[in-house]
Amino acid sequence: MKTHKIIYILALSLVFSSGYAQKGKIRQATKEYDNLAYLKTSEILLEVAEKGYTSVDLLQKLANSFYFNNQMEEAAKWYGELMTINENIDSEYYFRYAQALKSVENYTESDKWMKKFADSDRSDLRGRAFSSTVDYLALIDEVSRAFEVNNLDLNTDVSDFGTTQYQNQLIFASSRGGGKNYGWNEQPFLDLFSAEKQENGTYGNVENLDSNINTKYHESTVAFTPDDKVMYFTRNNYFNKKYKKDEDGTNRLKIFKATLNDNNHWDDVESIHFNSDAYSTAHPTINVQGTKMYFASDMLGTLGMSDIFEVDIKEDGSLGDPINLGPSVNTEGQETFPFINSEGDLYFSSNGFNGLGGLDVFVVRDFENKRELKQPMALENIGRPINSPMDDFGYYENLGTKEGFFTSNRDGGKGDDDIYSFTVPECEQTVEGVVRDRETEAPIVGAKVTLLDADINALNQQIVGADGVYKFEKLACEKEYLIRIEADTYATVEQRFTTPNKRQKLELKSVLVKDEIELEPCADLAKILDIPIIYFDFDKFNIRRDAELELQKVLAVLNKYPTMTIDIRSHTDCRATAAYNERLSENRAKSTRQYLIDNGITAVRLTAKGYGESRLVNDCGCEPTNDSACSEAEHQLNRRSEFIITSLNGKKCPE
Known part of the structure; x- marks a missing residue:
């Protein structure tokens, strides 16, 4: 079914x-x-x-x-x-x-x-989802993984679907029980069955779950509380031998609750409080803490044919009021068969989002944590081989035993719907790269590469050889990491990345820039050390705050090389008279020099001169044809200071 x-x-x-x-x-x-x-x-x-x-x-x-x-x-x-x-x-x-x-x-x-x-x-969410990712097939291929799915031996030629584990049993719904046929597909009504786990890991010895649970109408999809003492399950609106319909004559579905008695039988069956004759509730799943139940329904407030809802499970076992999970999960189509795993990832099936066909299984990873913190949620089609061009639903996984199950009516099955098993694949990443010099592209022998987690805790470390290659294996999926690369005479670099949720090899481009450059007299510090030009506001010679930041870099260089002397050369744009600009630039050169002296540099190491508008760096002269074509930003390029090394370690720059 x-x-x-x-x-x-x-x-x-x-x-x-x-x-x-x-x-x-x-x-x-x-x-x-x-x-x-x-x-x-x-x-x-x-x-x-x-x-x-x-x-x-x-x-x-x-x-x-x-x-x-x-x-x-x-x-x-x-x-x-x-x-x-x-x-x-x-x-x-x-x-x-x-x-x-x-x-x-x-x-x-x-x-x-x-x-x-x-x-x-x-405005339809299904259409908007399609329009936003027209390359959805390529995206699905990216997240698809290569692992085997197996048609279970317990499947029959009728419908078998909707698995949940209970202790050493697999609980599922099936039409194999005989009895009255259901008109929709001419198969018997569904009952719940159990299959016992065998020593070889398969499931067999299929039995009717409990006569207190199964009736002559549909029962399906079960969820158990963490203590295994309470069961929620789906059934037609049939209770105490009364079969009820809505005003249109449709018999709806309801979620019922049962409690395990002292004889290990399910007893005290009751309808949960928000069931109704007017709408359906079905397919419950309970989180590992036993504090939330998720289910499907078309109750008031549903966006489409069916939506996923959540409800609190209180300490006394009672249920709160249902809340629709909203458009991050639900569309005008069908969202159904939710499953919440032990890490708080929410899986469900939908035909409202882009998929391979029919119902596809989707997941919102870290759903419970993100919902509590009101963080954005990312929806992911989990890809092949779980999804196919047909209906795929009833996803269930046990991250402890690495067992997984889902239901599909894909080609090659035994009956209408079949249950498939799979081993939850280990999601491990490999990250590798080659440490190279940015200029020469040559490998940097002896570079130290450290792998750190998101909290900057070192996890692993390697010293690269002659080929410059590093490689870290068995990284977790969907985790943030940082690679730190250090080498003598090079600036340290860090690369932060987040691993996706699939097995892959991640190749990083790791290039280092020389941290030590040979300095020679006559060189300009601004160019050699990539120090930005020191700008001044128009008609001003005071040190701007951003200029002060850059002068601190010049100061650091002078402190590192105590024999270095420099000539500070200040320039203006062409506006105002040549005489005025010469005075202005002279004042700017002197204010720059004084700043360095005030910060500990001996005055004899510093000379300063203003050049006015005599050394423009562009064509923004003040002739009418040129001046009118230049922007303020272009004029500002001429309002600058340069730092020319006049001597270093006894070597002088020729006059």
């Missing part, structure tokens, strides 16, 4: 009209359709359509019948026929057609109809 087959019957507000030929068969089909027996509907309508009797109404019903029974190849065919007759229909049909095309892996045509759907309603 797919999620559409069990929980969201209520969403199918499809009205028949029988104003076309073959009325006797259409009336029969209408009855079956209204009873949600879509398998029979498709058979009848198909017979009519193949005789050439078609209309918009008939094709809608026929395509929907295949769509809701997950016969997507046929659904795509008949939605296509519908579009050739009339494209100006409810835009939801564009969405269904696009989904059906995905399921047969016709992604190019699917994208065409998703674009039409997105354009028809720019």
Whole structure:
């Protein structure tokens, strides 16, 4: 059973009209359709359509019948026929057609109809998700991993789905129990079963879970509290032998609670307080602390056909009021089958976000922590092999035993829906690089490379050899790290990075810049040591605050080389008279010199001279044709100071 087959019957507000030929068969089909027996509907309508009797109404019903029974190849065919007759229909049909095309892996045509759907309603979250990541297939390929999934031996030719572990058992839902058939797909109603874990790690000895739990209607999807004493499960609205429907005649789903008694049987079954005859609640999952339950519902406030909700589990075991998780998780489509793992990652299935087809499994990592801290959340399609062009749902993982399970109706299965197992893959990263000189690109022999965590704690260290190569293995996924690289005569560099959630090799570009440069007389410190020009405001010679910062760098160089003497050369732009500019630049040179003297440099090491506008660095002279073409920024380039080394270690710069 797919999620559409069990929980969201209520969403199918499809009205028949029988104003076309073959009325006797259409009336029969209408009855079956209204009873949600879509398998029979498709058979009848198909017979009519193949005789050439078609209309918009008939094709809608026929395509929907295949769509809701997950016969997507046929659904795509008949939605296509519908579009050739009339494209100006409810835009939801564009969405269904696009989904059906995905399921047969016709992604190019699917994208065409998703674009039409997105354009028809720019507020719809499904359309907006598509428009924001049109390269979604490439992104899914990036996060996909190569590991094996296995069809469990316990699967049958009917529906088996929705796994949860309980002690040494695997709990799941199945139609294998016999009894009355469910009209939708002509399979028996679902019951809950247990399978015992064998010594070789497989599961066998399948048994009916508990006669106090299973009824003649549907039971599915179980969650247990951390102490294993309370169970929440999904059931039709059937309690104390009373089968109830909403005002439209639909029997909804409810979450029930059961308690383990002294004889190790589930007892005291009760309906939770926010259940209703008017809407469905289903598919519970409980966090490792036992403080939150997440579930799917179409209750008031739902954005689409079904949303994910959360509810507090109080210390006395009672439940608080449900809260919708909002548009970071929910869309106008179906969000269902939530699962919260031991690290607080929220998994769920959806057809509202970009995927491979049908329901795909998505995850918001570190969901509980981010929700509590009100931090942004990133949604991730978990990729292949969990997801496929068909429906994939019921994701469950045990990070302690590394066991994982999910349900799919993909090709190659044994029945309708099958349960698949997998080993949760270790997510390890390798980071490597080559330490090189930025100018020569030659490897730097003997460089020290340190791996640190986000809190600057050293984790590992390597000294590179002649090839300059370093390599750190077995880094955790989705963690922040820092690489620090040190080498004699080079400036230390640090590179911070965050590992993604997939196995890969990360290659860093690691280049170092010389920290020691040979200085010669006549050289300009501003150029050699990459010291920015010391700027002055127009018509001023006081030291600006940003200039003071740069002069501290000059000061450091003079302190490092006590035999060095320098000539400070100050320049102006061309505005004002030449005589005025010469006086202004002289004052600027003297103020720069005085700043260095005030900070401990002996006066005899410093000379200063103003050059006015005589040495412009650009064409911004003050002739009318030039001045009018220059900006303030260009003029400011001329208002500068230079620092020329006049002597060093006994060597002098020629006059």
